[in-house]
Amino acid sequence: MADVRRPFRQNLYDLDLPTLQALLESWGEAPYRARQLWEWLYIHLADRFEQMSNLPRSLREKLAAETAIGAPERIASQLSRSGETRKDLLRLADGETIEVVLMHYDQRHTACISSQAGCPLGCRFCATGQSGFQRDLSAGEIVAQALHVARQLQATGKRLSNVVMMGMGEPLLNYDAALTAIRRLIDPQGFRLGQRHVTLSTAGIVPGIDRLADEGLQITLAVSLHAATDDLRDQLLPINRRYPLDALFAACYRYCARGGRRISFEWALIDGVNDSPQQAQALAARLQGITAHVNLIPLNPTPAYPGQPSSPQAVQAFSAVLERLHVPHTVRTRRGIEIEAGCGQLRRQSPRPGAPLQKD
Numbered sequence: 001m002a003d004v005r006r007p008f009r010q011n012l013y014d015l016d017l018p019t020l021q022a023l024l025e026s027w028g029e030a031p032y033r034a035r036q037l038w039e040w041l042y043i044h045l046a047d048r049f050e051q052m053s054n055l056p057r058s059l060r061e062k063l064a065a066e067t068a069i070g071a072p073e074r075i076a077s078q079l080s081r082s083g084e085t086r087k088d089l090l091r092l093a094d095g096e097t098i099e100v101v102l103m104h105y106d107q108r109h110t111a112c113i114s115s116q117a118g119c120p121l122g123c124r125f126c127a128t129g130q131s132g133f134q135r136d137l138s139a140g141e142i143v144a145q146a147l148h149v150a151r152q153l154q155a156t157g158k159r160l161s162n163v164v165m166m167g168m169g170e171p172l173l174n175y176d177a178a179l180t181a182i183r184r185l186i187d188p189q190g191f192r193l194g195q196r197h198v199t200l201s202t203a204g205i206v207p208g209i210d211r212l213a214d215e216g217l218q219i220t221l222a223v224s225l226h227a228a229t230d231d232l233r234d235q236l237l238p239i240n241r242r243y244p245l246d247a248l249f250a251a252c253y254r255y256c257a258r259g260g261r262r263i264s265f266e267w268a269l270i271d272g273v274n275d276s277p278q279q280a281q282a283l284a285a286r287l288q289g290i291t292a293h294v295n296l297i298p299l300n301p302t303p304a305y306p307g308q309p310s311s312p313q314a315v316q317a318f319s320a321v322l323e324r325l326h327v328p329h330t331v332r333t334r335r336g337i338e339i340e341a342g343c344g345q346l347r348r349q350s351p352r353p354g355a356p357l358q359k360d
């Protein structure tokens with residue numbers, strides 16, 4: 001439904017299909033028109049009403065006068081040296097800005113999207129957290145980021161294959177909008193993204209994990225863990241003081257028990273901070289009884305945190321402990337670091353002077 005807080009034309013991406021049908025019927029339009037509009041928005045990825053060639057001109061004019069296709073405005077883009085990662089700074093209808101990242105893998109094209117402008121959780125090593133919190137995004141603003149990336153891919157004959165809600169913000173603190181956005185993206189009559197190709201990442205909001213477990217979705221839950229003892233996690237992720245590890249892992253057990261899929265645990269390896277064999281052992285102990293996969297990635301640098309990525313030797317040693325203790329895990333390669341497009345590097349500002357820019 002319309003977000004009454006902001007005095008802008010109705011963002012069509014904020015409407016579900018029944019609401020869209022009710023709106024068009026209130027204008028005297030036939031019921032099938034809403035379905036046609038829906039297909040233009042989510043299958044053909046139209047971002048202008050003129051493209052909607054099977055809608056009568058009068059309806060297109062009415063839509064243009066009363067509603068908006070909430071495609072965000074691209075302010076700046078940066079492309080990594082390899083060309084595999086692209087980051088766009090987007091401006092929303094009220095002028096707020098967010099970043100979205102497109103990552104190309106062999107056969108996959110993944111969008112990393114944001115759920116909030118900024119983030120209230122203030123994880124020490126995260127540029128988003130360092131820059132504070134502005135506001136929640138609406139469901140339509142979240143969906144629009146995936147569509148923005150899908151349009152880029154469409155122009156080169158490719159299709160968006162994966163969406164990870166791992167950008168700016170904590171999705172489980174903007175639960176209703178985040179889940180509405182996910183349901184919109186997996187709608188079999190709309191954007192048709194496979195549920196198993198969607199990942200939602202949380203810093204550990206226990207009530208949100210419990211709610212998610214009851215949604216009956218097949219998406220992947222990723223938990224940003226980064227420490228396996230409360231004293232260390234309290235320092236790195238302040239949310240741990242509210243939901244300490246015992247509570248977090250109890251929620252993870254419940255999530256698995258209710259039929260949730262394997263949980264991914266994210267671990268940014270920070271030199272001399274959380275890369276010790278003791279932390280690896282504590283992690284393995286915590287994961288007993290949980291269907292889990294651990295993703296290890298050396299820390300991505302951010303301006304306000306002095307920590308450094310672990311050395312390759314330390315990464316290898318940490319991985320070896322997990323291997324010995326039979327913890328499924330993957331050492332991930334850092335991507336897009338030079339354009340600050342890696343995990344924890346997203347901000348709400350223009351590229352820094354000297355940063356590599358995309359040439360269109």
Ligand code: SF4
Pocket residue numbers: 119120121122123126127128129130167168169170202203224344
């Ligand atoms: S890591 Fe995630 S939860 Fe933590 S401050 Fe950054 S965006 Fe927020």
